[in-house]
Amino acid sequence: MDQFIPIISEVGFPIVVTLYLLYRIESKLDMVVQSIQNLPERMKERT
Known part of the structure; x- marks a missing residue:
């Protein structure tokens, strides 16, 4: 057990x-995906 404590402290x-x-x-990627999905709709609104 004493061997695992240094490994856990180094890797933990x-x-x-x-x-x-x-x-x-992950939360930032969710926002990027949502923006990309909304992009075609926004482009249609501009034309």
């Missing part, structure tokens, strides 16, 4: 940071 932090960043990027 990068995993937490990665998951946090993926969560933040």
Whole structure:
């Protein structure tokens, strides 16, 4: 068990940071996808 504690402390932090960043990027990607889906409708409104 003592062997796993250093591994968890070394690997755990990068995993937490990665998951946090993926969560933040996911919400921004959802907004980009929504904007792209609305683009044809907005272009029709301009013409």
